[in-house]
Amino acid sequence: MSWMDRIPPAARSYLDRNRLDEVECVIADFPGIARGKAVPAAKWERQQYFHLPNSIFFQTITGDWAEAATDGFTEPDMILRPDMDTATAAPWAADGTLQVIHDAYDMQGNPVGMAPRNVLRRVVALYQARGWTPIVAPEMEFYLVGKNVDPAKEITPMMGRTGRPAAARQAYSMTAVDEYGPVIDDIYEYAEIQGIEIDGITQEGGAGQLEINLRHGDPIRLADDVFYFKRLIREAALKHDCFATFMAKPIEGEPGSAMHVHHSILDASGRNIFCGRDGEETPEFLNFVGGLQRHMPAAIAVMAPYVNSYRRYVRNHAAPINLEWGRDNRTTGLRVPVSSPEARRIENRLPGMDCNPYLCIAASLACGYLGMIQQTPAGPIFEGDAYQSDAEIPYSLSDALDLFEEAKDLHAVLGEDFSRVYSIVKRTENDEFLQVISPWEREHLLLNV
DSSP: OOGGGGSOHHHHHHHHHSOEEEEEEEEEOTTOOEEEEEEEHHHHTTOSOEEEEGGGGTBOTTSOBOSOOSSOSOOOEEEEEEOGGGOEEOTTSSSEEEEEEEEEEOTTSOBOTTSHHHHHHHHHHHHHHTTOEEEEEEEEEEEEEEOOOOTTSOOOBOBOTTSSBOOSSOTTOHHHHHHTHHHHHHHHHHHHHHTOOEEEEEEOSSTTEEEEEEOOBOHHHHHHHHHHHHHHHHHHHHHTTEEEEOOSSOSTTSOOOBOOEEEEEEOTTSOBTTBOTTSOBOHHHHHHHHHHHHHHHHHHHHHSOSGGGGGSOOTTTTSOOSOOEEETOTTSSEEEOSOOGGGOOEEEOOOBTTSOHHHHHHHHHHHHHHHHHTTOOOOOOOOSOGGGSOOOSOSSHHHHHHHHHHOHHHHHHHOHHHHHHHHHHHHHHHHHHHTOOOHHHHHHHTTTO
8 A cells, every 4th residue: 555545535635736745744842833854755755754853852942951851961863653644735835745743652662752642642542441532622712913023022913904903802703704814715725725624713802813613523633633723824824924823812901812622522332421311411521520620720731831821811801710610601611511412521611722732632631531530529510600719720830830740640641751851841941931031020120129
């Protein structure tokens, strides 16, 4: 069987219309950035794998290095093997280009525990060992903003087709969506060429803020789609002279951007185990909720991975500050959406869109898994405005890492090696941030203290 027979139909269709010139061999690092190599097509067809150093997982978002190596900073190579099921077009490229996600192994052939895709695969395997199939559906929020080439300047909404900046507080407005219709048209076109199915695009509450919903399905495939989608959206925005940003809180005074994740679980017969024979909520459902409530404070360090992430958690500002659960209640951190009993699911509203999709989904599934195997009871269902309840999540990355580093049960599910390295990298990033003097400090402290 040739490699052409192993790639998805959308990629084959793309190659029917485009001569293959280059293959981008990619893997996600901790921030979710695509790392890898661009290889001429003729060479790629002759090789079965390639190498990258494991130090790509020790690098901070600023490009510095964390002291996470156990045997000195020798940067040993990993073996990266392609998953041909992930082959997809790069439709913005001038020449025929495929992207292929690779999986990381050490020289003995063992999966590299630090690699985000392997972390998620490890969690999914724990479910499968118990006869469960997890199903997820991510929702992606992001901003289209004006080109910002000077970090000292504030981020501003993009200019719409009317010649006015995108308006805020116009949630679900079709007119607001039309303001940046050309960008959305290219997002749809690129997604269709890549074979990624969009369930819908809506205007959110922020100025230039959009939400894209993806169809529910396999956690690894959906994380792949989010990984690809971030690049796709950035490229569509650049084509129209603006930026797409997935920062959790890019604009002061505007809502933050989340990646809500919906969860359900199927048994071996394909039945949703959150729904009983008579449509009632099952013990597994309540234990999944209980696991999220118990373990999420520690998992927040993975779902909100940067100092900016914690600026999103603002009371009464479209982001949860609690671990309450409720039915059709968007003020709770955990929401049960309106659905038929057979489609019952739990929506985790805490993750930010700045997360790594593999790690975020892995951490959320890990919390629910622990709840089910430990039979953790859910708290009482919340009625009313949960913003009036006490805050139950960390206020900063430093506080979140304190909780994460103590969460031994979570480490056992996500993997000890990943948990160790992740904590070191994030501590290093937090220390880097503390070295920066902000405009607020210069404005209010320079002459007043």
